[in-house]
Amino acid sequence: MSHLKTIEQRLLWLSHWMIHHANHIRPKADAIKIGGHQASSASMVSIMTALYFSAMRVEDRVAVKPHAAPIFHAMQYLMGHLPLEKLQNFRGFHGVQSYPSRTKDVDDVDFSTGSVGLGVAITSFASIVQDYIAAKTWGQELPMGRMVALVGDAELDEGNIYECLQEGWKHDLRNTWWIIDYNRQSLDGIVREGLFERIEKIFQAFSWQVIRIKYGALQHAAFAEPGGAALRAWIDACPNQLYAALTFQGGAVWRQHLLDDLGDQGEVSALIARRSDAELAELMENLGGNCVQTMAETFAAIDHDRPTCFLAYSIKGWGTPIAGHKDNHGGLMTKAQMAEWQAHMGVPEGQEWEPFATVADPKALQDFLSKAPFFAKGPRQFTDAALQVPQITAGSDRDISTQMGFGKILDDLAKSDSDLAARIVTTSPDVTGTTNLGPWVNCRKLFARTVQADTFQDQKIPSTAKWEFTPEGQHIELGIAEMNLFLLLGALGLSHALFGKRLIPIGTVYDPFVARGLDALNYACYQDARFVIVGTPSGVTLAPEGGAHQSIAAPLIGMAQDGLAAFEPAFVDELAVIMAWAFDYLQRDGTGDPDERTWLRDETGGAVYLRLSTNPIEQPGQRADQAFRQGAIDGGYWLRPPGPNCDVVIAYQGVIAETRRDVGVLAVTSADRLNAGWTAAQRARARGNPAAISHIEHLLGALPAHCTLLTVIDGHPATLAWLGGVRGHRTIPLGVEHFGQTGTIGDLYRHFGIDAASMVERIASLTAGARPAGH
Template sequence: MDKTALKNIKPEVLDSIARRAHYLATQMIWQANHRSDKEKGDPKIGGHPAASASSLHIMGALHLLVKTGFDHIANKPHASPTDHSYNYLLDLFLKNDLSRLSQEECDTAMNGLRKFSAQGEPVFQSYHSTYDSDNHNFYPSGSVGIPPVAAGYMALAYRYAREHNYEVPDAHFWAVCGDSEFREGSMYEAVPDFAERELGSVTWILDYNRQSLDGHRITNKEIMNGTDADRVERTMAANGWEVIQVRHGSKRQALFKKKDGELFKNFLEKELEDYELQSLLLVQDMKALKKGISKEHPHLKKFLESVTDQELYDAFRDFGGHDMILLAEAMLKSKESKRKPTIIIAHTLKGWGLRAAAQPGNHSSLPQEEEVEELRQKQKISGDKLYERFASGTAEAKFLKERGESLLADIKAQHALKAKNQDSFLKQLTAFGEIPETLDINTKMTSYPHTQWMLGQLTAKLTRIANTPLDESKLSDKQKALTPNEKPFKLPGELFISMAPDVGTSTNLNPAMDGKIFGAPVVVDHETDLGVKDHKLPDLVPGEEVSDRFLRFEIAEGNVMTCVGSFGRMRDTLGIPLMPLMTVYDFFIKRALDQYFYNLYWKSSFICVGTPSGVTLSPEGAQHGWKSDIQIPFQITWEPFFCQELDWILCDALKRHVLNDNAGRSGVLLRLVTRGAEQKDMLHYLKKQARFKDGLQAPLARAEFPMNGAANEEEVAALDEATIFRTVREEVLKGAYYLIDYRGYAGYEPGDNVINIFAMGSLTTEAIKASEALLSRGIYANVIVVTSSDLLVGIQGHETDYEYLKSGLGINSNLILNRSEEVRTGDLITVAGRRVPVVSVHDGEAGLLDNIGSIVGVRQECLAVRKHSKCGRPSEIYAYHGIDAESVVEACGKVLAETALEKVIVSEQALGDAHQAEGASAHWTELWPSRTPAQKH
C-alpha cells in the first residue's frame, strides 16, 4: 500500500478491527490461564496482555496496511497474542499446503495459547514459533534481542543472493522491539554493522511504553540530556540510522494548535521525565492533576485552564503509537531509505484499552473475568462464542477479506518461487553426477598438519572450484580446468559462504578471504594505488562481485552467529541452499550461545567451526581452554583427529545441506585444533587390523611380540587403501571407528586382558601411546576414535538406542566367567566374572563421553577436563589435567583391576565342574601398583 492508497482508508474501520484484535488477544490469554485441566502445582501460563496491548496498533499498521506477504517480521515476544489475533481476523492460519484452517480449527488454535497439542490440534507456542500455523516469514521471538538482529542479517542474505544472481523477491524486514529489549547488547552490537552494510530494507520499530517487567523504567534524564527516546534517537543517528519519532496522536495535535499549545508540546517532549509521565497517567482526578502540574510548571497554567478535564485526560493517553495511519506513514517513509536502516520510535501506552493501563505491575498482571466479558460484550459477540470474525458484509469484513487474500497470494507466490528454486538447484547439483565423498586434499607430503590447517585447505579448494569457469575458453592465465571430480563441487562451492568475527586469518580462511570480501564498496583500494599492498596478507577491500563470498565482521561473535543462522535459513525460505560456515575461537562460542540455540530452534542449516578448541590450545589454555560442550536438538558435533576425517565430514555436511537431507542435524559444529598429528598413523594402524587383511588364515601377532601359531601381521598383505577407506569413511560418519583393533589377534582374551579406549580429537595421540605401552604389558587396548559424541552417545545416539555403539562397534557388557581351583562353600561357589571395561579420554567436559559405560553396563573411567587450565606445552597441560598417555595407562590399569575383583556367586550345580579359588578380597591397587609421585613427574 502506498501513501495515496493510505489516504482512502477509513480510520474508523481500522479502529474497529484493532479493538476486535485487542479483545481476541485478551480473551486467548485469559482462557489459557483458566483451563479446566490445570493441575495442582502447575506454573502460571501468563501471556502479557498489557505488553501485547501496547503494540496493538503497531502490529495493526503492519498487518493491515504496510507489509507484503514477502516481508519478514520479528515481533517482540510479549506481543504475540496480538499478532495471532490479526492473523485470525485475516484468515491466515495455514496448513503446510497453504490451505486455510477451518473455523473450528482456528478457534481451537486461539484457545490453545501455550497448550500442548496432544492430538496434533493447532496450538500456539509461547511467543512466536516456527511451529505455529501463522509462522510465515515470522521469526521465533522468545529470545529477546535476537529476532531483530536475525531480521537484519536475513535482509543481508537476500541482498547477497540477489547480487549472486539468485532469484529472490522484493522484501522488507520489520522488527518490533520493546524499549527494555532495546537495551540488549545483541542489538547494540548489530546497530553499527547494519548501517555500514547499508541495509536500507531494515526497519526496527521501538514500542516505547516506558515500562518493563518490574515496573516503570527510570532513566537518568539529567545525565542523558533527555528521555530515553531522545537517547535512542541520538545513538541511532550517530550510528548511521534514519530515525522517525511517532510521539503524538491526533487529539494531542489538535491541542497543540491552541493558544500556548506549543508550551504543552514542549512539556510532553522535553520537560517530562518518563517516570513522571507514567505517574501522571495514574492520576484519575483531572482537577487535582491540573493543579499539580500548574504548581510545578506555572507557565502551563493558562493552557490547562483552557482545556476540559476530558481533553486533558485523553491528551495524556493519545500517544502516536496508537494511531495506525501515523504509524503506517512512518513505516512507508522508512522504506524510502535505500541505503540506511531506519528505527521508528513509537510512543505507546502499556496496557492500552485495559484497566491496568500504565500500572507499574501490569506486565505480569491478568485481567479479571468481568473485564474480559465486558470487552466481549462491546464486540457484540453473543452466546457461548469466545472468538469471532466480523460478520460478512460489514466494512471490516470486506476490508479484511481483500487484505487477507492479497497477503495469501504473496505467500503462495513465495512458496512457488521456493519450489522453483529447489527444482532448479537439484537439477544443477546433479548435472555432473553425485557430489563426491572427498575433496582429495593430499596430506602425505605435509609434516604433522592439524585439522584447522585442513579446514583452510578444504575451503580454499572450494573457493578455487567456485571461481573456475566450466567453459575452458574463459580460463584466465595460470588457471587450471576443473577435473571430473571437481566439477560436481562447482555449484556447492558457489553456494558456500564463510564468515568470522575478525579471526578469519587465524582460523586459516585466508584463501577464502583474499579479494573476496562481500560488502558495500565504500572505499577505494588505496593500498594498491599507493603501492603498499602486502600480498602475504588477504586483500580485505570489500566489493559486491559474484566471486565475493566472505563476510568480514568485527569482534562480535553474536552478530556472526545470528548471520550464519539467517543465511542458513535461505534454503528453507526461498529454496536457495546457501551453505554458510563461520569460524570462531571455540571458547567464545559461549558468547553467542543464545544466538546459537536460536539458530537450532529455528531449524537453520549451517556450519559453526570452533577452532582452536579446548586445553589443546595450550599456550593460551589458562582462560581459553574451557570448551563449549553442549548438546542441543538439531545439532551434530564433530571432533575429527585425522585430516582425512575432516574431509569426509565436511563433504558429507555440504552434500546433506544442498540436497536438503540433514533433518535433525542441520546445525553442524566442528571442533578443530592447531596441534599437529602424524597423518600416516591412520593407515598404519588400520592396515594392522584383522578385518583389513587379505585372505587371513591364522590369528595375528605384532612383529615385536611374536606368538606360536600366529602370523606376523606385517607379513600378511592388507587390502588396498581405497577399500579400507570406503569402510572407515562410513564408520567415521556414524560417529566412531576402530583405529587400533586387536580382535583376531592371538592371545586376545576379553574378560582377561582386553580394554577399550575411546578417544576423541587430539587426545587420540595419547590413546595410541597408551595402547602401545599397555601392549608391552600384555594388555590388548583397542583404540576407538570418536568422531561425533552426539552420534555415538548423545542425542542422535539416544534416538537409535545407541545401536551403533552396541552393535556396530560391538561394545557390550558380556560377563566372562573363568574356571579356577576347587573351593566349595556349601552348594554355592564363587567364580571370577569379568567384563571388558572402558576408558575414555577427551579434551572437554566429562559429560561428552562419560556415559559409555552406563549405556552398555561396564566399568568406565572418564578422563576429561575438570578444572581451570594453565599455559604450557600440550604434553604438560595434558599431564596437568590427567588426560596424558600415562594417565590413560593408569586409568586402564585401574578399571582392569577393579573388573578383576568382580565376583559372581552361582550354584555349583549350575556350573557343573567349574570351580573357583576363593581368596581374601583385595583392592584394585594391589592388582595394579600405581606409580609413586616421583614416578609421575
C-alpha cells in the first residue's frame, strides 16, 4: 500500500506542475489562458492510482474523465510511455491534449473524452460489443475485460447517460464499472444536496450494484474512537457547500467549527483535541475517494461481473491550496501558492520534472511499477487483418429506390458465406423494418447473449419479420434514441483496436434524425471509429410524412463532418459501387500524401454516410465502364457530357435527376468528396504545386466561361452552390431551405421549385438570348 501512496503523490505533483508550467512558465504566444483543471485532477488522483496500479488488468478499458487528463498524462510519463517534451507542451501544438484523445495523443488512450457524458456511455456499449464478439465462433478466445468510466458527478446531468442505462438493461449489461468522482462541485456551483440518493436509486432501478465510498481509512479509524459516532453523524449531516468552504479554510477553522457544533461532549472534544490543525484537516479531507487504500480495497472486493457504480466521495482540489474553493474548477494555483506547495510536497528546485524526485527507494518503486498488471504488456492497441470485399452488384429493376437497393445488397450479402458478411453487424433505433434491414435480419437474426424465441413464429402468426434473438445473431436492435445508435456505432467501429477483432458496422436511421445524435456522431468520428451510417428516408421526397420527417441540412452535415465520407447516390448501380468501396475504406489505416488524382487522403480510411431515398426512379441500365465506377466513388461523373458550346449544365445530387438533350448533366454522388478534393488541391497549389488539380476541376474544366450551372438537390441548396466557385461559372442553386409539409412528392417538388417543370423553366429563361455576343 505504501507504493500506491507514493505513486498517488507523484501523480498529484506531476499533473499540477504540468499545468502550472503551461500557464506560468512556458513562453506564451498570446494572452489566452491555457488552463488545465488542477482541482478536478486532484479529486481523481487517489481513485486513478488505485484503479490503474491495483485493480485493472491488461484487457480492461478506461474512459478517463475529461478534466482528469493531466493525471492520465502524468501516469503515462511515470511509466515511461510519454516523452518529457510532450508533457512540457501540455495544451500546446503537438503536445498532450487537453482531454484524452485516441487520435491526437500518443499515450495509450482507450476512449476519447471531452464532450462530457459521451465517454461514460460508450463504455457500456463497448461491453455489449465485447459480448457480441465473444459469442461468435471467431471471437471465443477473447479475454473478457471490464469497461471502466471515470465519471465527473456533473456529467450525470447529461441525458445520454440515462438513455444508455436503459439500453444496457435491455441487453443484460455486464463487465462495466462507472466510478463517480463525487466531489459535489461543478464549473458554476455546488451539487444539490441529496443527489447521491437519486443517483443510487436510478442505478439500482437498472440492476446495477451501487457502492457508496464515503469515508477513508483515517475517518474509519476515528469513527472507532470514543466520540467517533458523533463525528460521523456530523459529517453525514454537513451540507456540501459548508464542507467545501471548511476544507478551503483549513485545520484551525475546522477545529473551531467542530467544537462549536460538537464541543462539551467530552469524548468528541477529546477526539478533536488529540489532533493538530494539520492532522484534523487531513482527517476531515480523508473521504473515500481521496483514500488510495480505501479505493484499492473496494475495487479488490468485487467478485462478479454485474455492472457496478462506485459513488466515491472526494474533495475537489484535494491536497492542494485551492481545495474546496467554489471557484477552483478552472482556477489555478498562483506562483506563490505553487512555491509554497512545492516545499510542502518536498520537491527540490530543478527536479520538478523528475519522475522519482521525492521517492526514498526508486528501485523498489520501479520494480513495483514494472509488475503492474495493466501495464505489463505495454501499449494495448490492437489491429486485425483486412477482410476481402466480395463482388457487390446491383439489381436489374427498372424502377427502384436507393433504400430498396440497399436492402437488396445486404440481403445478397446475408445469403453469402463471405468472411466480410460474417463480420457485418447492423443496428437501428427501432426503424429496422422501415429502413430495409428486414431481409438481412430475417437471415442473420438478432443478437442476444441468450436465445429468445419469436413468439409470433411459435404461435404460427404470419409476419414478414422473424425476430429470433440468438448469440449468433448479427443485428443489435436499439430503442428510439439516436445518441445510443451513434455511441454503439462508435464502439463497434473501434472493435479492431479495442479487442483485436474487426467488425463492419452498419447503422440505419431516418435521415432527419441524424441531427438528434450529432454530438455522438461527431464523438465517434473524432475517435476514428469505422462504420457506415445510412440516413434513409431523406428529404422532402418523404412527402406524406410531413416536415418533421423531412431532412434539409443533412447533406451539409455530411460535408462538414470530419472523418466521414458522405455520399448521396441517385441510382442503385452507383450505390453498389460505393458500398463495395466503403467496405474497403472502413478498413484502411495507411498514411502518406494525398492521391494526386483526387487530392483526397483515402489511404487513411474513415467512416461513411449514405443518404438514401424511398423514391423509386428509372435506372440507367447496365453500366460497367471504369470511368463511371471511379466517378461514383470520387464524387461525380458526367451522366450527359456537355457539348463544346454548352450554355447550361444541371448538377444534381440524389434522386433529383433530370436529363435533357440540350444540356450537360453532372451526376454528383458526393458533394463532400468533391469539395474536400477541391480545397485540398487549392492548398497544394498554395504550397507550390501548380499541377495539383482536383476531380471537380477536371470535370468542369472543359465548360465555356458563359455556361451556367443549375444545381439541384433534395436538401439545402448550399450543398452544391459552391460548384460555381470552382471555375467561376454563374450558378443558380435549387434546393430546400424551409420545413416542408405533408403532400405528394409532386406537390412538394413544385413548392420548392425542384421538379422537372421548374428546372425546364429556369433553363429556358437562362438560354433565351442569354449567350454573350461572340458566342
